[in-house]
Amino acid sequence: MQEVFECIFRNGLIPVLTVSDLTGIETYGRFFSLAGFGCLEVTLRTREAAQAIRILKNNFPGLTVGAGTVLNVDEGKKALDAGSDFLVSPGFTVGVLEFCSRNSIPYIPGVQTPVEIQTALEYGFNVLKFFPCEAAGGIRTLKALGAPFHSVGFIPTGGINKENMKNYLALDQVFALGGSFVVPSGTEIVENFGENLLEAGSLRKAVNSFFIEQVKVMGEDFFYNSMAESGFGKIMKILDLEKESFEECFRSRGCISSGFSNSEKGGDVKGEVILSCLNLERAGAVLKKEGFDFSRKKESGSGGFYLEIICSGWVFRIIRKINGDCHYQKV
Ligand code: 3PG
Numbered sequence: 522m523q524e525v526f527e528c529i530f531r532n533g534l535i536p537v538l539t540v541s542d543l544t545g546i547e548t549y550g551r552f553f554s555l556a557g558f559g560c561l562e563v564t565l566r567t568r569e570a571a572q573a574i575r576i577l578k579n580n581f582p583g584l585t586v587g588a589g590t591v592l593n594v595d596e597g598k599k600a601l602d603a604g605s606d607f608l609v610s611p612g613f614t615v616g617v618l619e620f621c622s623r624n625s626i627p628y629i630p631g632v633q634t635p636v637e638i639q640t641a642l643e644y645g646f647n648v649l650k651f652f653p654c655e656a657a658g659g660i661r662t663l664k665a666l667g668a669p670f671h672s673v674g675f676i677p678t679g680g681i682n683k684e685n686m687k688n689y690l691a692l693d694q695v696f697a698l699g700g701s702f703v704v705p706s707g708t709e710i711v712e713n714f715g716e717n718l719l720e721a722g723s724l725r726k727a728v729n730s731f732f733i734e735q736v737k738v739m740g741e742d743f744f745y746n747s748m749a750e751s752g753f754g755k756i757m758k759i760l761d762l763e764k765e766s767f768e769e770c771f772r773s774r775g776c777i778s779s780g781f782s783n784s785e786k787g788g789d790v791k792g793e794v795i796l797s798c799l800n801l802e803r804a805g806a807v808l809k810k811e812g813f814d815f816s817r818k819k820e821s822g823s824g825g826f827y828l829e830i831i832c833s834g835w836v837f838r839i840i841r842k843i844n845g846d847c848h849y850q851k852v
Contacts, residue, residue, distance in 0.1 A: 525607045525627040526648055528559050528585045529697050530674070531806045533690060533728035536561045536703040537589060537678065540573040545707045550581040552710055556721035560585035562609055562699065565596050571603040578604035587629075589699075594620045601626065609699075611652050613637070618644040629676060633657050638670050648674045648696050655680025660688060667694030683724060690728060690799045691843055729804055731760040733767075734840075734847060735795040736775040743791040743834070744771055753833050759811045760796065792835045797842035801828055801850040804839050815839075825849025 529535060536553060538561055540546060546569075553561050563574050565588055577586045587607040588600030594616050597608050606627065610617060613630035621628035622644045630641045631650040641649055651663060654677035658665075663675055674696025677689050681700035689695050703724055705717040738744045747753065748767060757763055778793070798804045801817075805828055808815050815830045827849050828839040841850040 535699040537701045539564045541567045562587040562589040564589040574603040651675045651677045653679030726761040733770045737778040738792040796839045820849040
């Protein structure tokens, strides 16, 4: 069960797909795999839904596929028979809660009120869909619910779009987002596959919004020599930072520094890259999955944390950006 939730958290965005024509389902599977999404949800709102889940699971084993709009136990069972990795509901019934709890099925019940949240918690579920998010007060309501229910990870769904997604992802209580806005229509995906793929890829990258804030080096020679070092390019790729070349970053946001007083690595470190992202926990989950050894450090005085990776004489420090300002994240 844990693995499914780790995958959803790492991805941060669940595309919500409603399938009424099975001919295009493999195209969707290829599309979301190529765009770098590790999970998606197929709503049980059409007759084709269960078969769509089966096709996706058979042909794209790397995708974590959930069934959405699960309204009762029977529907949940059918979705599980088709190969669903997890179930999602717009609300919940005690029947579905009991069934999923008894059988250890990864389940995301839908909630909107404190009573519903408490009920879901009582059955052991603490990753909850907040639905319909925007209509139920959006960020304001989520913040208010997050205070008493700090152990809950919310998945706001309903009204999420590319304009508001980053505001949600910057909230501590947001575990991931769900939305159909990531899913092009069947016609669009066929006619403009490449263009739509670029758009979907950039939405996926926006989940973390990794950005190089500053590059510091002891000497320019070190900068040019170590760009060729192994491991360095891999970090850039994982953090989706290949768009702007590192050399361009150095020219615009680089500086020569006499030392790195904050680093304990002393003489071994000759360069430092300060990166920002929307959520440190998620950044850590992404790095962990890729096998990176990072440490979580407390910044003296600020009361917050940053992540640090050491690679080829460089220190990468990842901090959190909120409303355009960089912050050490309190965790
Ligand atoms: C769902 O089933 O989860 C919602 O209908 C998705 O909502 P959206 O279309 O506003 O993203």
